[in-house]
Amino acid sequence: MIAFTLENIATVTGGTLHGDDQLVDGPVVTDSREAAPGSLYVARVGEHADGHDFAPSAIDNGAVGVLGSRALPGIPTVVVADVQQAFADLARAVVDKAPRLRIVGITGSSGKTSTKDLLAQVLAPVGETVAPVGSYNSEVGVPLTVCRVTSDTRFLVAEMGATNIGNITYLTRIAPPSIGIVLNVGTAHVGEFGSVEAIAQTKGELVEALPTAGLAVLNADDPRVVAMAGRSVARVVTVGRGDDAQVRAVDVVLDEQDRPSFVITGLDGVDRLPVHLGLHGEHQIGNALAVAVAARELGIAPEQIAAGLAGARPVSRWRMEVHQLDRGVTLVNDAYNANPDSMRAALAALQRMGQGRRTIAVLGEMRELGELSRQAHHDVGATAAEFDIGVVMAVGAGAEPIAAAAEAAGVHVERADDVEEAHRMVMQLLAPGDVILLKSSRDSGLRYLGDRITVEQGGFLSEDGSKHA
Structure with a gap:
């Protein structure tokens, strides 16, 4: 993490420091068992546990302070009215102290984690890249990921999930993307959203958050995703298998392990880019197309993109x-x-x-x-x-x-x-x-x-x- 003092953290979160000022130059954690020397422990209050009860354990493991909603005896604590909002404010402060950082936001009803892992593996050889662990894509997972950014980080890949309208807007305020990828709109979480239309409305919040100079990468094979083009002021590039996609996969061949080989057409700077994926499943083709467009926008050479896609392997558990x-x-x-x-x-x-x-x-x-x-x-x-x-x-x-x-x-x-x-x-x-x-x-x-x-x-x-x- 970019170093902050506890006084700095109190300033950016609107909190008050109780106890001695300390330098936070270790990981920011919400699990006391993951604390390390220099850590900040975020004491969240959940349905079944009060994080403040575990603060002494975090200190024993090396944490130098706590972000919480009440003062803790003998423990330097930044006290705030709303711990979650303060956590989000801290993460945004980290982003604001990393001016070279380029952020890619990824959302969709399925495939977010696989695409995030794929993009991170393509970008990592070019510059320091931070991506979520597993499926850290919520109001807690996104700030945890952002707080891993250092002054040397070039790329942040932010997976953005949602269970209600407004969730992705909230996450984009923490990690404002210049590139947004929308993979699909399906029925995942429809029981919470109430309708597929509400899911589409929420996923589209990502492209609404993009700046004029940004890029929206949309799945041309999903009508609900393509319809989001009118919701963004950013430039739009569509990807897919159909003829109407700007960047397409053609000449698709699947081997006996269902690993796709294909040619990407329409990618900026190259007419035809042969790609051989090490990942399993034909559905990975759409993910790879989105990754290729985002990586190209970030200045990655076509041959580096092809090599990164070929060398990528499953990172997050239990996904194909x-x-x-x-x-x-x-x-x-x-x-x-x-x-x-x-x-x-x-x-x-x-x-x-x-x-x-x-x-x-x-x-x-x-x-x-x-x-x-x-x-x-x-x-x-x-x-x-x-x-x-x-x-x-x-x-x-x-x-x-x-x-x-x-x-x-x-x-x-x-x-x-x-x-x-x-x-x-x-x-x-x-x-x-x-x-x-x-x-x-x-x-x-x-x-x-x-x-x-x-x-x-x-x-x-x-x-x-x-x-x-």
């Missing part, structure tokens, strides 16, 4: 992780999140990877779909039949409509009441050469089931959680 296990079994762990669009993309990848082999889809509930939930799960079961998936295993009561629809369409269906039962059933079911997909929303627990099977069947996970194929 492909593991080659004993007996020729391939396991795809894509169970960090799920919505109807990402379910269809994952099942399509399973079909392509499983050519000539038995395919097994272990599917759990998609959360936060509201009134659309039953029909959306039914459609997933129908999609499994459309893609001729060999076996569908539905895990949990919420996935029952998947099972019912797949079974009605003639797919072999297994039902598991919970993750533990699913583990027993998978172990009995797996045969040499199978390709197995695990896909669900995060809280359905299938990501950990995928890890367990991977280790038990001859794969391994590194200490930092990265995947190995």
Whole structure:
């Protein structure tokens, strides 16, 4: 982080320092266990815990001060009326002290984290790049990411999520982007938003925040995203597979592991740029196109973009992780999140990877779909039949409509009441050469089931959680 004194922090947050002034030159944290020498600990009050109670632990771990809503005996504390707003103000102050910083904002109903990881890997060889850990894309995750910026940071990749109208506007005030990427508008979180139209309204807040000299990168294959062009004063570049996209992917070829090769046309400064992705899934093509346009806008040479895309690998856990296990079994762990669009993309990848082999889809509930939930799960079961998936295993009561629809369409269906039962059933079911997909929303627990099977069947996970194929 760019160094601040506690008095500086009190000034930018409108707070009052209680205790001795200290220099904050370590990481800003909201988890006392992550504090280190020079840290600032942000004491948030949640539904189940009061962060102030953990301040002594943060100090023991090296923190030099606390940002909180009340004074703490013997601990230097910047006291503010609203800790969250003060945290946001501090993060914005970090941005304002980094004049060379270029910020790219990324949003969409799905694919944000994969695209963020991809762009960060393309930019990193050129200059110091800060990107979120995992899916740090909320009112807490964005300032945590921003506070990692140093005086040497050239690029900040900010993933921006939302559960309500106005959320992305709030995040862009913390990390004002000069480039905004909108990937898609789907039904993820529709139960909270109330309608897909409200989701589109919210995602478009990103392009509304761009300056006149900025760039909006929009998915031409999604009508709701293309319609956002009129909401921005920035220049617009559209990307996609269709003929109306300004920057397109043509001559697409997928290998046996569903890794795409294609040619980018229309990219500034080059007529045709061949690209070979190391990532799995045809849906990664759209992500790569958006990354290429953003990177080019930031001055990255076409050949560096192609090399970065080719060398990129999965960074954040449980997103199209492909593991080659004993007996020729391939396991795809894509169970960090799920919505109807990402379910269809994952099942399509399973079909392509499983050519000539038995395919097994272990599917759990998609959360936060509201009134659309039953029909959306039914459609997933129908999609499994459309893609001729060999076996569908539905895990949990919420996935029952998947099972019912797949079974009605003639797919072999297994039902598991919970993750533990699913583990027993998978172990009995797996045969040499199978390709197995695990896909669900995060809280359905299938990501950990995928890890367990991977280790038990001859794969391994590194200490930092990265995947190995």
